[in-house]
Amino acid sequence: MAAMRRVLVAAVALATASLLVPAAVAQLSPSFYGASCTSLESIVRSGMVSAVQSEPRMGASILRLFFHDCFVNGCDASVLLDDSSTLTGEKNAGPNANSLRGYEVIDAIKSRVEAACPGTVSCADILAVAARDGVNLLGGPTWAVPLGRRDARTTTQQAANANLPSPSSAIGTLISSFASKGLDSQDLVALSGGHTIGAARCASFRSRVYNDSNILAGFAQRRRQVCPAQGPNGDGNLAPLDAFSSVKFDNGYFRNLQGRFGLLHSDQELFNGGPVDSIVQRYARDGGAFAGDFVNAMIKMGNISPLTGANGEIRANCRKPN
Numbered sequence: 398m399a400a401m402r403r404v405l406v407a408a409v410a411l412a413t414a415s416l417l418v419p420a421a422v423a424q425l426s427p428s429f430y431g432a433s434c435t436s437l438e439s440i441v442r443s444g445m446v447s448a449v450q451s452e453p454r455m456g457a458s459i460l461r462l463f464f465h466d467c468f469v470n471g472c473d474a475s476v477l478l479d480d481s482s483t484l485t486g487e488k489n490a491g492p493n494a495n496s497l498r499g500y501e502v503i504d505a506i507k508s509r510v511e512a513a514c515p516g517t518v519s520c521a522d523i524l525a526v527a528a529r530d531g532v533n534l535l536g537g538p539t540w541a542v543p544l545g546r547r548d549a550r551t552t553t554q555q556a557a558n559a560n561l562p563s564p565s566s567a568i569g570t571l572i573s574s575f576a577s578k579g580l581d582s583q584d585l586v587a588l589s590g591g592h593t594i595g596a597a598r599c600a601s602f603r604s605r606v607y608n609d610s611n612i613l614a615g616f617a618q619r620r621r622q623v624c625p626a627q628g629p630n631g632d633g634n635l636a637p638l639d640a641f642s643s644v645k646f647d648n649g650y651f652r653n654l655q656g657r658f659g660l661l662h663s664d665q666e667l668f669n670g671g672p673v674d675s676i677v678q679r680y681a682r683d684g685g686a687f688a689g690d691f692v693n694a695m696i697k698m699g700n701i702s703p704l705t706g707a708n709g710e711i712r713a714n715c716r717k718p719n
């Protein structure tokens with residue numbers, strides 16, 4: 398009887414929760430192209446396999462591309478639009494210029510998807526699946542990606558400048574930036590674990606290694622050697638975001654933070670005597686907990702205001718509106 402009551406309570410809770418979910422969220426489904434483009438997942442996978450084989454960092458670059466897409470007007474491939482005479486888009490915004498990469502990889506995958514299933518699959522969905530595969534190919538988890546997003550017809554550079562968090566952010570700013578997208582503190586920490594792969598430019602970590610005090614002295618010293626104190630000298634010089642294993646998706650990033658050698662100021666803010674220290678500690682201890690929460694948070698991030706139904710379009714070329 399008690400068991401039955403629990404099931405009933407759970408069912409009512411679920412029904413209530415589904416009423417609260419915006420319709421657009423409920424519409425995404427992993428089987429969206431089940432009948433219309435059966436080869437989608439295998440085409441994306443093989444495109445990502447060859448990209449990661451020729452350069453492992455590309456798995457990281459595509460993951461970041463997806464994050465930067467979703468945080469600016471939702472996951473609508475707006476980040477992929479080139480500047481043109483009628484549009485000044487996101488690519489040259491502060492957080493993206495000379496930094497965001499991987500556009501050619503998405504173009505190559507899109508051409509193969511168009512050849513197999515013309516006019517069917519959005520660039521936004523291709524990016525979501527490619528990001529999942531990049532993570533998985535570098536040793537991270539895999540999951541079923543909810544699909545059915547459509548592509549934006551326009552965007553602005555200003556939207557990217559306003560919505561992407563800066564590496565100089567304090568913890569309170571990071572928490573509120575994520576909260577404004579419907580992501581909580583646990584999502585913030587789990588998704589920041591994306592910094593277990595990839596690299597940052599000196600321009601992004603200069604101030605951290607010269608000015609911060611919550612940094613391991615020897616680590617700061619080593620990073621200063623690749624990052625001259627005065628920009629723009631060395632602005633583009635790279636260092637791994639995870640000092641131990643930047644092409645392996647694991648929980649090493651969180652152990653870096655515990656050792657006070659997070660590369661970005663914003664990384665170390667997650668473990669600096671503040672409100673999310675205990676989450677960092679849990680992920681540093683338990684790689685499985687990190688992987689599970691990362692997957693959930695990626696699905697949540699992928700649900701940020703998608704265009705669905707009759708909104709937006711299926712772009713023929715990811716770089717320009719039809």
Ligand code: HEM
Pocket residue numbers: 454457458459460461464495496497498562563564565566571588589591592594595596597598599600601638661663
């Ligand atoms: C919490 C706020 C975040 C801030 C302030 C931030 C900032 C940055 C910065 C400054 C870089 C280096 C860019 C450069 O120097 O060229 C970077 C790289 C990267 N970020 Fe984040 N990031 C954040 C969250 C995320 C999230 C949520 C993800 C994905 C889930 C992510 C994935 C990546 C990856 C994979 C790279 C390396 C890219 C590459 O090697 O090409 N970041 N991030």
